[in-house]
Structures are given as C-alpha cells and as structure tokens.
Amino acid sequence: MRKLVLLEILVILLAVLCLLSCKGVDFFGVDLPQIKAKGELEAIVTYSATSYFLYRGEPMGFDYELLQRFADELDLDLKIIIARDLDEMIAMLQAGKGDLIAHGLTITKERKKEVAFTQYLHKTHQVIVQRKPDNWRQMKLHEIERELIRDPNDLINKKVHVRKMSSYYQRLLHLSEEIGGDIDIQIASGDLTTETLIRQVAEGKISFTVADHNIAFINSTYYDNLDVRTKIGMSQKVAWAVRKTSPELLKALNKWFNEIKNTSDYYTIYNRYFKKRRSFARHLHSKELSIEKGVISQYDGLLKKYAKDINWDWRFLASMVFQESRFKTNAKSWAGARGLFQMMPEMAKKFGAKNSRNPEQSVAAGVAYIAYLQNLWKDIPGNLNRTKFVLASYNAGENHIEDARRVAELLGKSPNQWE
Numbered sequence: 001m002r003k004l005v006l007l008e009i010l011v012i013l014l015a016v017l018c019l020l021s022c023k024g025v026d027f028f029g030v031d032l033p034q035i036k037a038k039g040e041l042e043a044i045v046t047y048s049a050t051s052y053f054l055y056r057g058e059p060m061g062f063d064y065e066l067l068q069r070f071a072d073e074l075d076l077d078l079k080i081i082i083a084r085d086l087d088e089m090i091a092m093l094q095a096g097k098g099d100l101i102a103h104g105l106t107i108t109k110e111r112k113k114e115v116a117f118t119q120y121l122h123k124t125h126q127v128i129v130q131r132k133p134d135n136w137r138q139m140k141l142h143e144i145e146r147e148l149i150r151d152p153n154d155l156i157n158k159k160v161h162v163r164k165m166s167s168y169y170q171r172l173l174h175l176s177e178e179i180g181g182d183i184d185i186q187i188a189s190g191d192l193t194t195e196t197l198i199r200q201v202a203e204g205k206i207s208f209t210v211a212d213h214n215i216a217f218i219n220s221t222y223y224d225n226l227d228v229r230t231k232i233g234m235s236q237k238v239a240w241a242v243r244k245t246s247p248e249l250l251k252a253l254n255k256w257f258n259e260i261k262n263t264s265d266y267y268t269i270y271n272r273y274f275k276k277r278r279s280f281a282r283h284l285h286s287k288e289l290s291i292e293k294g295v296i297s298q299y300d301g302l303l304k305k306y307a308k309d310i311n312w313d314w315r316f317l318a319s320m321v322f323q324e325s326r327f328k329t330n331a332k333s334w335a336g337a338r339g340l341f342q343m344m345p346e347m348a349k350k351f352g353a354k355n356s357r358n359p360e361q362s363v364a365a366g367v368a369y370i371a372y373l374q375n376l377w378k379d380i381p382g383n384l385n386r387t388k389f390v391l392a393s394y395n396a397g398e399n400h401i402e403d404a405r406r407v408a409e410l411l412g413k414s415p416n417q418w419e
Contacts, residue, residue, distance in 0.1 A: 032248035035099055041076040043067050044098035046083040049195040050215060050273045051103050054296065058326065062273040063240070066121075066266075067102045070256055085190035086165060090114055093243060100249065104238040106167035106212070116244045118253045120237035121261075122270065124212040126171055128155070128230040129201050129220075136225065149208075152232050156181035160208040161188045161197055168210035171233050195219060202226050212238070214274045297327040299340065299359055306367040310374060317367070320391070329357050341366030370394065380416050388418040 035041055045052040045063065052061035059080070071078040081098045083089045089101050093115060106124075107117050133139060133147045149155060152175055162168040164187045176183045186206070188197055197209040198216065202223035211219075216228035242250050260266045296318045297303075303321070307314035324342040325331035332338050338345065339356030343365060348356045351372070353365035373390040376398060380386040393401045405415035 030096065030099060031246045032252055035076065035249065036074065039077055040079050041067075041071045041074065041100075042079045042081055042098045043100055043102040044081050044083055044089055044092050045102050046086055046089060046193075048103070048193050050218065052080070062269060063102045063104060065269045065272075066260070069260065069265075070253065073256055074252070085192075086163060088190070090241070093241065099242070099246070100253070101241040103240070104212075105241055107237045107239055108167050108170060110170065111167075111241070115241040116246070116250050117239040117241050118250060119257050120239045121257070122214070123235050123237055124214050125231055125235050126168060126210050126233040127213050127216050127228050128152075128160075128232055129198050129209045129211050129216050130207070130227050130230070131201055131204065132225050132227055148227050148230070150230055152230070153179045153181070155179070155183045155208070157184055158208060159184045159186050159206070160210060161186040161200070161206045162210050163188050163190050163192065165190060166194075167236070172210065175232055198226070199223065212236075218274050297321070299327060299363065302360055302363045306363050309367050310370050312370075320394075321363075321366075329359055329362070339366075341369075343369065373398065385416075385418050392418070 045061075045067075047053055048061065050061060051063045052059065054060070064080075068078055081092070083092055086103070089103065089105075090111070092098055093101050101115070104121060105111060105117070107120065111117070128149060130149060132144055136144050149158075155175070156179060160172060160183055162172060162185065169185065169187075172183050172185050176185075188209075194209075194211050194215055197206070198211060198219045200206045201209055202225055210232065211228070213228065213231075216226075220226040220228045240253065242253070296315065299321070300314070300318065303317050304314040307317045310317075321327060321340050325340050327340065329340055331340075331342065333342055336345065337343055339348065339353070339362035340359060341348075341356075341362050343351070343353065343356060343362070345356065347369065348362070348365050351365040351368040353361040356362050356365075370390060373393045374386070376393070377386050377389040380389050389401060408415045
C-alpha cells in the first residue's frame with residue numbers, strides 16, 4: 001500500500017514537471033554546450049545611460065561593449081533581450097528567457113540565493129544623491145555644507161525614492177535599523193532607471209535617491225547642482241549573473257573576465273562610461289539618445305511619415321534601416337548599394353530617388369519599393385508570413401525568392417509558407 005502511494009506521488013510529480021516544462025519553466029537550464037550548439041548568446045539587459053542604450057541608432061554601454069567582446073571570443077552571435085525594468089531581470093533569467101544577465105548587479109545575500117554571480121567587474125559604494133541649495137553658486141563652501149546631509153542620521157523622516165528590488169532599498173532598510181529611526185522610503189516604479197531618479201532629484205521632483213557612487217558621480221558631472229559625496233554603505237561588488245544550472249557558462253565568463261581585466265581595453269571601456277565627463281554629457285543630452293526620449297535615430301520623423309504608406313510600425317521600418325545602413329546616409333556596400341535603404345542606383349532611381357544620399361529621397365524610395373513588394377506578394381496568406389517574403393525579397397531579390405518557392409514545391413513543401 002505504501003509503495004502504491006509513493007508511486008502515485010512520483011507520477012504526480014512527473015506530471016507536474018512535464019506540465020511546467022511545457023510552459024517554458026527552465027528547471028535544468030541551458031549551459032554553454034547548448035548555447036554553442038545554437039550559435040547564439042542571449043543576454044538580458046535593461047536600458048541605462050551607462051550599461052546599455054542606443055545612441056544615434058548604435059548600441060552602446062559599458063556592459064554591452066563587454067558583452068559583445070565575450071560573444072566574439074566564443075564566436076557566437078549576440079541577441080539582446082530587453083527587460084522592461086530591473087525588477088524582472090532575475091525572473092526572466094530563471095524562466096529561461098535569456099542565458100545571462102549582462103547588467104551590473106550589486107552582489108547581495110538575497111540575490112545569491114536566486115542566481116550565480118560572476119566574479120565582480122568592479123567595486124563601488126552607495127551614496128545619497130541630493131540637491132545643493134538653489135542659490136549655491138552665490139554661497140561659500142561652508143554655507144553649502146550646512147544645507148547638505150552629511151550624517152545618515154539626518155535621513156530620519158526624510159523621503160528617499162528608490163526601486164524596491166534594488167540593493168538601494170535593502171541598504172536603506174538596514175540603515176534605518178542602524179540609526180534607530182525610520183527613513184521614509186518611497187517606492188519608485190521598477191521601470192525607472194537609476195539615472196532617471198537622479199535626474200528627478202536634479203529637477204526638484206524628488207528630494208533624495210540612492211545610487212552607486214560611480215553612476216552618481218558621472219551623472220553629477222552633467223547636473224552640477226547635485227551633491228553625491230555622502231556615503232551610506234561599505235564597498236560592494238558589482239557583477240553579472242547566470243542561472244545556477246549554468247556552471248560551464250559561469251566558468252567561461254570568469255575565465256574571460258580574468259583575462260580582459262588585465263588588459264588596457266577593459267579600463268578604456270570603463271573610463272568611457274564612468275570617467276569621461278564630456279563624452280557622458282554629450283550622449284546624455286543628445287536628442288538621439290534612446291533612454292526615455294523614445295528616439296531611435298535623427299530620421300525618426302521621416303520614418304514615421306512614410307511608414308504610414310505601407311501600414312508598418314515606424315520602429316519596424318527603423319530596424320530595417322539600421323540593419324541596412326546603420327542610419328548612415330553615405331553608406332555604400334561592396335556591390336554599390338547606397339543610402340539609408342541601401343538600394344542599387346538604378347533601383348533607387350526607378351522608385352524616385354535621384355540622390356540616394358538625400359535622407360528623404362532614400363526613405364521615400366525604400367518605402368515605395370516595399371509597397372511594390374507588398375503588392376507582388378499580396379496572395380501570400382497571413383500578414384506576418386507575407387512580410388517575411390517582402391523582407392527576403394528586399395534583401396535577396398524577388399527572383400531568388402521565386403526560385404526558392406519552386407525548390408520548395410519540388411520538395412513537397414508549401415511555396416506560400418516562409419517557415
């Protein structure tokens with residue numbers, strides 16, 4: 001009887017495991033051999049003015065540059081997976097939606113229960129971000145100092161805005177215990193970046209936030225009314241994370257970090273995002289920075305205008321232009337294709353572009369050609385399926401796609417189904 005009960009329990013457990021597996025729950029993880037087999041490294045990131053962002057259509061950031069070098073080292077393609085906010089990154093990793101988190105996470109006991117951290121990338125400490133007095137330029141240094149919080153005890157009953165899932169929130173909880181008084185911790189939305197909260201302090205929308213010193217420092221070089229010198233914590237390590245079921249990936253990352261941290265290349269990248277004030281200020285202030293501003297390129301206006309002609313989301317059209325030319329009007333391929341949409345000169349003229357280097361002419365011609373292809377494949381069923389035929393024809397030529405359809409028929413496949 002007992003054996004039967006145990007057998008029933010085992011069958012139920014196996015059924016539950018199977019059901020969860022079918023729903024995509026990742027119990028055993030994907031490790032380095034499986035990643036190499038698929039030929040692609042999937043990295044979870046989130047937008048940040050120092051970690052990962054788009055500037056003039058190009059991906060940039062401290063973590064992104066390291067990530068690209070690591071993928072190249074393993075001869076893997078890199079796939080970026082955007083998390084909406086920091087709060088969901090670990091959940092996405094555990095659900096198998098990426099192979100690693102390529103974002104500087106502070107190593108904490110709580111997080112170590114959930115993920116395996118790589119060796120640390122760098123160390124930092126947490127500071128209070130606060131505004132200087134409104135008339136600080138007319139004040140003497142000692143007068144400014146009197147207006148600023150230098151003793152953490154003075155944070156009692158003060159409102160400090162941080163994200164709940166951040167290490168800053170945990171630090172404030174511990175600090176409240178240490179100073180014997182309550183800090184009024186205001187929970188910020190998880191989709192707000194640390195840089196956004198810092199900007200809100202600078203603009204007077206909130207009074208205080210907490211940030212890692214290196215992030216706070218580089219931001220204070222742009223917002224000169226900020227003070228970031230009040231330390232509220234010990235030195236902490238910042239690292240990437242993988243699932244605990246990916247020991248070989250972790251080993252490869254640690255080996256690679258050991259090697260690159262002994263090169264000047266690593267410190268050049270670090271300084272580019274955390275030390276060079278002019279460079280940071282230039283891209284943070286730029287209208288072509290993706291963070292919060294919803295900007296992809298300087299040609300967004302043109303893309304929005306012409307995307308309506310083919311009933312496409314303008315961002316989808318922008319992704320196509322990025323793939324073709326990286327938003328460079330003077331781009332020229334080895335075969336002679338030119339302009340934002342990389343059309344051959346004769347084809348460009350056929351669809352109305354006399355000068356492919358002219359942004360509007362190039363966009364108008366590219367969209368006109370897409371409209372032609374949409375009409376060519378109008379009998380292909382399904383919007384998404386049809387769009388794949390359009391994109392393939394744009395890239396390889398409609399005649400090659402016709403050849404491929406004939407081959408599909410010979411193989412007993414449907415010539416009207418891309419996949």
